[in-house]
Amino acid sequence: MTIIFTENLRRTYQTITGIIRRKKKEIVALDGVDLSIQSGELFGLLGPNGAGKTTITRILATVLLPTSGTAQVFGLDIVKGVKQIRPRIGLVFGGERGLYWRLSGRDNLQYFADLYKVPPEVAKRRIPELLEMVGLTDRANERIEGYSRGMKQRLHIARGLIHDPELLFLDEPTIGLDPLAARDLREVIRGLNQAGKTIFLTSHYMFEIDALCNRVAIMNKGKILVMDTPSALKKVVANLEVVEIECFGIPEELILKLRAHPSVQAVNIERLEHSQLVQIQAPAGAELVKEFLGILEGVQVRKVVTRQPTLEDAYVKLVGEESKKV
Amino acid sequence: MKMANFRSTFRILRNSVILQMKSNVISSDFISTLFIQPVIFTIISVGTYLYGNKPDFGLFAITGTGLIAIWNNNLFTSGEIIRGERRTGTLSLIMATPSSLLLILLGKSFANAITSVFAMGITFLTGMLAFHLPIGISNPLAFLIGLILIIVSITCLGLVFGSLFILTRNAGEFVSVANFPVYILSGLSIPLTLLPLWTRPLSQFLTPTWGNIILNEAASGSGGNMLPNYLVIVGLSIIYLVIARILYKRVEYLALRAGTLEQW
Ligand SMILES: Nc1ncnc2c1ncn2[C@@H]1O[C@H](COP(=O)(O)OP(=O)(O)OP(=O)(O)O)[C@@H](O)[C@H]1O
Ligand SMILES: [Mg+2]
Numbered sequence: 086m087t088i089i090f091t092e093n094l095r096r097t098y099q100t101i102t103g104i105i106r107r108k109k110k111e112i113v114a115l116d117g118v119d120l121s122i123q124s125g126e127l128f129g130l131l132g133p134n135g136a137g138k139t140t141i142t143r144i145l146a147t148v149l150l151p152t153s154g155t156a157q158v159f160g161l162d163i164v165k166g167v168k169q170i171r172p173r174i175g176l177v178f179g180g181e182r183g184l185y186w187r188l189s190g191r192d193n194l195q196y197f198a199d200l201y202k203v204p205p206e207v208a209k210r211r212i213p214e215l216l217e218m219v220g221l222t223d224r225a226n227e228r229i230e231g232y233s234r235g236m237k238q239r240l241h242i243a244r245g246l247i248h249d250p251e252l253l254f255l256d257e258p259t260i261g262l263d264p265l266a267a268r269d270l271r272e273v274i275r276g277l278n279q280a281g282k283t284i285f286l287t288s289h290y291m292f293e294i295d296a297l298c299n300r301v302a303i304m305n306k307g308k309i310l311v312m313d314t315p316s317a318l319k320k321v322v323a324n325l326e327v328v329e330i331e332c333f334g335i336p337e338e339l340i341l342k343l344r345a346h347p348s349v350q351a352v353n354i355e356r357l358e359h360s361q362l363v364q365i366q367a368p369a370g371a372e373l374v375k376e377f378l379g380i381l382e383g384v385q386v387r388k389v390v391t392r393q394p395t396l397e398d399a400y401v402k403l404v405g406e407e408s409k410k411v
Numbered sequence: 412m413k414m415a416n417f418r419s420t421f422r423i424l425r426n427s428v429i430l431q432m433k434s435n436v437i438s439s440d441f442i443s444t445l446f447i448q449p450v451i452f453t454i455i456s457v458g459t460y461l462y463g464n465k466p467d468f469g470l471f472a473i474t475g476t477g478l479i480a481i482w483n484n485n486l487f488t489s490g491e492i493i494r495g496e497r498r499t500g501t502l503s504l505i506m507a508t509p510s511s512l513l514l515i516l517l518g519k520s521f522a523n524a525i526t527s528v529f530a531m532g533i534t535f536l537t538g539m540l541a542f543h544l545p546i547g548i549s550n551p552l553a554f555l556i557g558l559i560l561i562i563v564s565i566t567c568l569g570l571v572f573g574s575l576f577i578l579t580r581n582a583g584e585f586v587s588v589a590n591f592p593v594y595i596l597s598g599l600s601i602p603l604t605l606l607p608l609w610t611r612p613l614s615q616f617l618t619p620t621w622g623n624i625i626l627n628e629a630a631s632g633s634g635g636n637m638l639p640n641y642l643v644i645v646g647l648s649i650i651y652l653v654i655a656r657i658l659y660k661r662v663e664y665l666a667l668r669a670g671t672l673e674q675w
Contacts, residue, residue: 183504
C-alpha cells in the first residue's frame with residue numbers, strides 16, 4: 086500500500102531582504118518533488134544543507150502547506166484529510182527544541198499523550214514502556230533542563246511514538262549525538278521499522294542511510310536527483326575508485342585543475358583539523374595517482390590512499406554533477 | 412459530544428492549566444504587570460479622582476485599575492505563551508496533534524489569569540494604604556463570583572487578540588497599541604459617561620465594562636439582582652470563543668501557509 090505519495094510538489098518561501106529598500110525575494114525550497122513510499126519501508130532522504138529535507142518533512146507531517154502540487158499520506162490529501170492523518174503520524178525533529186523544559190520527561194510524555202487523546206489507561210502502560218525503550222527510565226522524573234542532548238533526542242523519539250503512529254517522520258534524529266549515542270538511536274529506529282512502522286528519515290550521513298534504509302532518495306536544491314536502493318545507488322560509482330590525498334593548504338586553482346582532468350569523475354574536499362582530504366573519483370585501474378600528484382606539485386602531501394567507493398562517494402558524485410549544471 | 416470526548420477535552424484543558432502553572436516562574440514581566448503596574452496605576456487614577464474632588468469615584472478607580480491589570484496581564488501573557496511555544500519549538504508539535512490549539516491555549520491562558528487575581532488584591536491594598544479609602548466589600552460572594560466570571564471572560568477575549576501571535580512573532584507591537592482602546596472603551600480608566608455616545612455599543616461588547624459594573628455594585632452594595640449582569644458576561648464569553656474559533660482556524664491556515672511557526 087502506498088503510504089506517502091507526492092507529485093510535482095513545490096514550496097516557495099517569501100523573504101524580505103534589505104532594511105531600507107525592502108525587496109521581496111522568493112526562495113524555492115521544493116522544486117517539483119515526486120515520491121512514492123510503501124507501507125513498511127524505512128525510507129531515507131539524503132541531501133546537503135538547504136536541500137529541502139525539512140521542508141518536505143514538514144509538509145508531509147501537516148505542519149506546513151505546499152505552494153502547489155499533490156501530497157497524500159495514507160491516500161488522503163494532506164490539506165483536506167488533515168484531521169484523519171494527524172492521529173496516525175508521529176513527528177520528530179532532531180535537536181533540542183520541541184520539549185517543555187521545565188517539565189520532567191515523564192510529564193512531557195503525559196502531556197502529549199493527552200493532546201493525542203491517548204486513553205489514560207493506555208498511556209499509563211505505554212509511557213513506562215517508551216521510557217524503557219529509549220533508556221530514560223531512571224531519569225524520567227527529572228526536568229528536561231538537566232538532560233544531555235542525547236537524552237533529549239531520545240525523549241523526542243518517545244514523544245513521537247506516544248500515540249503509536251503507523252508512520253513516523255524523523256528529521257535528522259541523530260544530529261549532534263556522539264557516535265555511540267547515534268548508534269543506539271539507530272538501533273531503536275531499526276527496531277521500530279521491524280515492528281512494522283513505516284519510517285521517513287532524513288539525514289546528512291550516508292552511512293546512516295546505508296545502514297538503515299531500504300530505499301534512498303538523494304535531493305539537492307529542492308529536487309530529487311535519484312531514488313533507489315542503497316546498493317543500486319552504489320552502482321553509480323561501481324567502476325570507479327577513490328584516490329584520497331591528504332595535504333596541507335591546497336589552492337583553489339589546483340582543485341579546479343583536478344576537476345578538469347578528463348578521467349576525473351568528481352572531486353570532494355573534506356576539511357580535517359589541520360589538513361584537507363582531497364577525494365578524487367576516477368575509473369578503477371587507471372593508475373592516475375602519479376598524474377594527480379603532478380598536478381599537486383608544490384603542495385605538501387601527507388598521505389595517499391586508493392580505496393573502494395562507498396555510498397558517500399555516490400552521493401558526492403550525484404550532488405556534484407547537479408551543481409556543475411547550474 | 413460523547414462522554415469520552417468530553418473527558419478528553421477536560422483533560423487537555425486541565426493539564427494545559429497545570430503545565431502552564433509549572434512552567435511559570437516569577438518572571439520580571441509577571442512582577443511588572445501584577446505588582447508594579449497596579450500600584451502605580453492605582454495611585455495615578457485614584458489620585459486624579461481625589462484631586463478632582465470626586466471622592467465617590469475612588470472605588471471605581473480601584474476596581475477599574477484592577478481590571479486593567481488583569482486584562483494587561485492576560486493579553487501579554489497569552490502572547491508570551493505563544494512566543495514561548497515558538498521558542499521551545501513546541502508550537503508546530505502541538506499543532507500537529509489532533510487537539511485544538513484554541514483549547515490548549517485557553518487552558519494555558521486561564522492558568523495565568525488565575526494569578527492575576529493578585530493584581531486586584533494589590534489595587535485594593537494600594538487604595539487603602541495610600542489614600543486611606545474606606546474600602547469594604549459589602550457583598551463578598553457576589554464580588555467573588557463576579558471576579559471569577561470576569562477572569563474567565565477576559566481570558567476568552569485575550570485569546571481573540573492572541574490569535575495574532577500565531578500568525579507572526581511581531582504581533583506584540585500591534586497588541587500593545589490595540590490594548591488601550593479596550594480599557595478606555597470599557598470605562599476602566601475614565602468613566603463611560605465621559606465618552607462620546609457612539610462608543611456605547613462598542614463598550615457593551617467588551618466584557619471589562621460589565622465586570623467593572625459588577626465589581627463596583629458588589630463592593631458598594633448598590634446593586635440589586637446581579638444575575639442579569641453575570642449572564643451578560645457568560646454570553647459575551649461564548650461569543651468571544653466563537654469568534655476565536657473562527658479566527659484560529661483562519662490564522663492556523665495562514666501560519667501553515669507562510670511557514671512561520673518556527674520563527675522566533
Ligand atoms: N521559514 C523559512 N523562510 C524562508 N526560507 C526558508 C524557511 N525555511 C526554509 N527555508 C529555505 O528553504 C530551503 C530549504 O530548507 P530546508 O530547511 O528544507 O533544508 P534542509 O534540507 O532541511 O537543510 P538542513 O540540512 O540544513 O536541515 C533553504 O534554502 C532554506 O533557506
Ligand atoms: Mg533540515
